[in-house]
Amino acid sequence: MNQLGEAIRAWRSRLDPAAAGLAHHAPRRVPGLRRAELAGLAGISVEYVVQLEQGRAASPSAQVCSSLARALRLSADEHAHLMRLAGQPAGPHHIPRLVPDSLHRIIGQLDHNPTAVFDAVWQLLHWNPLFAATMGDPTRHTGGSRNAMIWQFEDEPTRVRHTEAERDAFEASLVADLRATSSRFPHDPEIPALITRLRRSSRFRALWDQPSVAPIPSSAKVVDHPAVGAIALDSNVLTTEEAGLRVLVYTPRPGTDARSKLTLLAAVGTQDLSAEQFR
Structure with missing residues (x-):
């Protein structure tokens, strides 16, 4: 059988x-x-x-x-x-990747804000239409490559505008978060495989050799969108307690025209923009 x-x-x-x-x-x-x-x-x-x-x-x-x-x-x-x-040890230490119905319902109430759900190693699991319209169509990435850390350290094209200092801070926070995850899920085989792949990047290797452990902080982002121009956003990462899912929510920065641009993107969607990649 x-x-x-x-x-x-x-x-x-x-x-x-x-x-x-x-x-x-x-x-x-x-x-x-x-x-x-x-x-x-x-x-x-x-x-x-x-x-x-x-x-x-x-x-x-x-x-x-x-x-x-x-x-x-x-x-x-x-x-x-x-x-x-499959004849493999089945301990309780594998990274949860199921987005519960309760979280789907919450995201459904955030359709005016670009929102996405990642697992504990920043594998993209779910997103709303406005996230795709703002950041680019995630379906261009498949398999294990639909991962924010891979996009960052393999220098995938991005719509997010970073100064060198902002990039360094963002990458340091990603690596510190991954280090915390690696100790929380020491037996998940995808973590060492991901680390091995990321170590091809000299920037990752330098950060991985440091002892920092920390979650991803909130930050300000500017997204250069090919249709509506610069969008000033605040980036907030919420972590679910039990599963460790990362809920990324972008909100318009006060005092800017970001809300009107997001409203336009909600109507336009990803049409004619599917060739754009994002991170």
Whole structure:
């Protein structure tokens, strides 16, 4: 009996592509994600997804299991179940990546402000339409690369205007936050994999060798939008207590024209702007 493959198929079938950040317009013959979509979100090959679902693959690694759990929006209990089915230790130390319904409802009340939800290592999980319109369409990034730390230290194009001092402070706060997360979730395999990737950056290596541990502070940002110009925003990061999710909310800076520009973007959306990337 292929319990692992059956579980993956069931989780794939129940997930709305829109909830996974995938745009789709044509009706689907069957509900849920296609195998290719799951593969893209998890950063693995379609052939490997087929092998897993058909029971023809060896036990997936803990890192692959975590990538699948993230892509499938599994709860902590489901993630642990996936690990057990794959023959991996299923401790309680994996980073939660399920956005609860209560948080979805809160974000639904913030549609006038760019808002996004990240996990504890800054993997983007959910965003509202105004976030995409302001910062760029997140669906251009797939799999593990939909991560704010990767965008920052791999120098992805960004709409956020930073002076050198602002960039240095922002990067220091990201690394200090990651260090705190690494001690809170010492057995999550995605954390050392992410650190290994980020260490290609000399800026990250220098910061990682320092002992600072701290959350991301609130800050002022200026977004250079290609359609409406500079938008002056305040950036606030709220952290959920149990899951450690990061809720990023941008609000218009008082005394500026940011509110009128956000109102315009809410109407325009991402149309004709999808080629823009963001961080």
